[in-house]
Amino acid sequence: MKKINSICIIDDDTIMVYGIRKLLELVVDCDDITSYANGKLAFEGIQEKYKATAKAPDIIFLDINMPIMDGWQFLEKFIALPLQQKVRINIVTSSIDPVDKKNYERYTTKTEHIISYNNKPLRKTLIEEITKPA
Amino acid sequence: MLKGPPIRINNSLINQLPKAIVFVNERFEVVHASDEWLTDFKLESPDVFGTSILELFTRTGRDWENALRDCLSGASDETTVHLNLDTTSNDTWFEWTCVPWNDEQGHIIGLIIETEDITQRKLDEAQNKRLRSLLKATCEIGKIGCWEYCFKEDKLTWCEMTRKIHEVSDDFVPTLDNAVQFYKDGHSRNTMAMVLHEATQKGKHWSERLQIISAKGNEIWVQTAGMPIFKDEKLVGFTGTFQNINDQVQSETKTKENELLLRTLVDYLPLNVYIKDTESRKILVNKAECAYLGVDNPEEILGKSDFELYDHDIAQISRNEDLRVMETLKPILSKETTNRKKNGKSTTFLTSKIPLLDNCGKAKGLVGISMDITQIKQKEEELHDLVNVASLQNKKLINFAHIVSHNLRSHSANFAMLLDFLVHEKEESEKANIHSMLTNASDNLMETLENLNEVVAINTNVNLDKKSISLRNKIDTVRHTLSAYLAENSGTLLNEVCDTIKIQVIPAYIDSILMNFITNSVRFKDPKRNPIITMTATGENGYTVLSITDNGLGIDLKKYGDKLFGMYKTFHDHCDARGIGLYIAKNQIEAMNGKVTVESKVGIGSTFKIYFDEKNQ
Numbered sequence: 001m002k003k004i005n006s007i008c009i010i011d012d013d014t015i016m017v018y019g020i021r022k023l024l025e026l027v028v029d030c031d032d033i034t035s036y037a038n039g040k041l042a043f044e045g046i047q048e049k050y051k052a053t054a055k056a057p058d059i060i061f062l063d064i065n066m067p068i069m070d071g072w073q074f075l076e077k078f079i080a081l082p083l084q085q086k087v088r089i090n091i092v093t094s095s096i097d098p099v100d101k102k103n104y105e106r107y108t109t110k111t112e113h114i115i116s117y118n119n120k121p122l123r124k125t126l127i128e129e130i131t132k133p134a
Numbered sequence: 135m136l137k138g139p140p141i142r143i144n145n146s147l148i149n150q151l152p153k154a155i156v157f158v159n160e161r162f163e164v165v166h167a168s169d170e171w172l173t174d175f176k177l178e179s180p181d182v183f184g185t186s187i188l189e190l191f192t193r194t195g196r197d198w199e200n201a202l203r204d205c206l207s208g209a210s211d212e213t214t215v216h217l218n219l220d221t222t223s224n225d226t227w228f229e230w231t232c233v234p235w236n237d238e239q240g241h242i243i244g245l246i247i248e249t250e251d252i253t254q255r256k257l258d259e260a261q262n263k264r265l266r267s268l269l270k271a272t273c274e275i276g277k278i279g280c281w282e283y284c285f286k287e288d289k290l291t292w293c294e295m296t297r298k299i300h301e302v303s304d305d306f307v308p309t310l311d312n313a314v315q316f317y318k319d320g321h322s323r324n325t326m327a328m329v330l331h332e333a334t335q336k337g338k339h340w341s342e343r344l345q346i347i348s349a350k351g352n353e354i355w356v357q358t359a360g361m362p363i364f365k366d367e368k369l370v371g372f373t374g375t376f377q378n379i380n381d382q383v384q385s386e387t388k389t390k391e392n393e394l395l396l397r398t399l400v401d402y403l404p405l406n407v408y409i410k411d412t413e414s415r416k417i418l419v420n421k422a423e424c425a426y427l428g429v430d431n432p433e434e435i436l437g438k439s440d441f442e443l444y445d446h447d448i449a450q451i452s453r454n455e456d457l458r459v460m461e462t463l464k465p466i467l468s469k470e471t472t473n474r475k476k477n478g479k480s481t482t483f484l485t486s487k488i489p490l491l492d493n494c495g496k497a498k499g500l501v502g503i504s505m506d507i508t509q510i511k512q513k514e515e516e517l518h519d520l521v522n523v524a525s526l527q528n529k530k531l532i533n534f535a536h537i538v539s540h541n542l543r544s545h546s547a548n549f550a551m552l553l554d555f556l557v558h559e560k561e562e563s564e565k566a567n568i569h570s571m572l573t574n575a576s577d578n579l580m581e582t583l584e585n586l587n588e589v590v591a592i593n594t595n596v597n598l599d600k601k602s603i604s605l606r607n608k609i610d611t612v613r614h615t616l617s618a619y620l621a622e623n624s625g626t627l628l629n630e631v632c633d634t635i636k637i638q639v640i641p642a643y644i645d646s647i648l649m650n651f652i653t654n655s656v657r658f659k660d661p662k663r664n665p666i667i668t669m670t671a672t673g674e675n676g677y678t679v680l681s682i683t684d685n686g687l688g689i690d691l692k693k694y695g696d697k698l699f700g701m702y703k704t705f706h707d708h709c710d711a712r713g714i715g716l717y718i719a720k721n722q723i724e725a726m727n728g729k730v731t732v733e734s735k736v737g738i739g740s741t742f743k744i745y746f747d748e749k750n751q
Contacts, residue, residue: 013544015571019551065540094544097536120547
């Protein structure tokens with residue numbers, strides 16, 4: 001099993017968080033899986049952790065539709081962080097709105113980080129494929 | 135010595151003759167001469183006598199001499215000769231009449247010559263000739279003939295031109311009766327008979343424009359004029375002129391017809407047509423323009439400028455256009471203009487202004503043509519509004535479709551995932567855990583469906599009947615319903631809406647809307663202060679505007695403005711925030727043809743403005 005240092009899940013849907021955690025257990029070996037209910041909490045959490053350890057999560061699972069701060073707003077702030085490492089950001093959404101897909105394409109050109117766009121539900125094979133360091 | 139009268143110096147009897155007479159002997163030597171004769175030829179008496187007149191008048195020619203000799207020889211009893219006598223300046227003409235001078239025995243002993251200065255007569259004749267040819271030319275060109283009628287002989291005389299106009303043959307003999315018969319049956323003949331009667335009875339002149347039927351059957355317009363002739367105060371006849379004016383009448387008729395056609399056309403065009411002079415005063419207006427300006431008679435507008443008909447600002451714009459057209463000679467074509475009458479009524483026109491040129495190519499005014507497109511404009515705006523509404527609806531629909539798909543998909547994704555886990559799960563405790571999550575997911579799906587259903591209901595029941603309700607009373611009622619909730623949050627609701635204000639609303643919606651906004655304000659109160667919500671209302675452009683002002687947290691509109699009324703959007707870290715209330719409220723307001731706007735400042739509070747359509751549709 002692959003060894004991943006740190007994974008972060010950002011989703012307001014507790015069932016989804018549970019599901020991702022459960023799938024991750026099957027495909028990777030990771031001791032540090034953190035989850036946040038919205039973009040704001042996640043950004044604050046990641047920032048704090050980075051200040052303390054100078055490390056950002058290797059992989060982020062990001063939902064788009066969330067209260068307070070949605071996935072895009074989080075992404076906007078996150079890519080502005082002066083990180084040394086490349087992060088893999090897996091967008092996970094049930095949206096089929098073309099606007100979201102366009103947004104995703106726009107962000108892929110704006111950052112060095114690896115971004116992927118995935119529709120719910122997540123399957124084991126998909127999670128295996130997208131859960132690897134950038 | 136030839137026989138003949140002795141030459142005597144004088145004979146007082148002959149001297150005194152009142153005419154210019156000279157007696158010559160057979161050798162043409164002057165024997166006697168009247169003083170008149172001497173004066174006429176400026177001759178001195180003693181020198182003349184005994185001198186041959188052939189010597190006295192050298193410039194007379196052989197004809198004259200031969201004539202005298204003929205007379206002397208008895209070949210002719212009387213001879214008249216016209217003699218041109220060249221005086222120093224003008225030609226002078228004399229008529230010489232000679233008769234033989236006989237002695238007692240009947241022998242010709244000389245000639246008696248009477249001379250007469252006929253220069254004037256000669257001049258008159260020439261003048262006369264000239265006048266006659268002039269008259270003839272006038273008659274020919276003007277097609278004017280003349281006629282004369284004599285009562286005594288009952289004779290009507292037509293000149294050549296008059297005959298020509300009547301198109302009669304050379305042997306036609308006109309009479310008063312057949313002349314009248316030439317006039318066209320009806321008005322023309324009746325008029326002619328009447329004027330002749332009047333002229334006969336009262337001696338009146340006449341001049342009439344009438345129609346005749348010529349001998350060849352042509353209908354011809356004539357100007358016939360006449361006057362009675364009196365002799366010793368007794369009517370003896372008539373004389374008059376007769377003119378063919380067919381061409382003039384026909385061209386006049388044609389011109390009149392064209393004028394009438396043009397006038398009819400201009401008058402009944404469904405466009406406002408006018409002509410203005412260089413001072414922009416109207417000199418012609420058609421019926422549409424009269425109707426537009428609210429007058430029956432064009433006279434009420436003619437001569438007036440725009441400054442007298444419209445407000446100064448409007449008139450000045452029009453005047454500037456007029457000046458530009460007349461200065462540049464370039465027409466304005468189909469320009470959209472707005473005109474406002476003094477009563478404040480605005481009309482949109484498609485206006486054209488075309489310069490009118492004088493003979494020198496300078497503008498002497500302009501022709502204006504305006505089409506009232508106010509209604510088209512209104513329809514265009516209505517259409518534009520409809521398109522806006524339609525595109526807004528479409529946007530809402532797409533938005534809603536995405537919401538539905540997103541929400542349902544996220545639930546179904548959860549179900550799929552959880553069920554997949556359940557199948558592979560071995561541990562009983564974990565199985566129970568997944569079971570409870572499935573129940574939870576099912577509840578969430580149910581709630582989502584209910585919410586969506588509510589939104590669909592609002593958008594499909596747009597035809598629910600509106601009722602007129604008192605806004606102030608309605609707010610009071612809702613405040614009463616929410617009194618426990620308000621007290622719990624130490625909230626105050628100030629109802630400052632005037633009790634005369636009525637709004638046209640669907641009663642179920644207004645309750646829901648007011649509750650949503652009030653609870654929204656309380657929910658997002660600033661924890662540092664007790665919530666105060668103030669409600670006021672005003673009228674604005676066909677809407678009753680309810681303003682709901684709170685002293686809550688406020689919203690960063692730059693960040694969230696476009697999402698504020700979206701579904702499942704929340705902006706505050708607040709467990710109560712469901713993100714559905716404002717979305718439903720907005721849908722309900724729009725279902726009643728209203729709209730909602732927001733102003734907000736973070737840390738100070740928000741003001742929501744709800745626009746209720748005053749029309750009861």
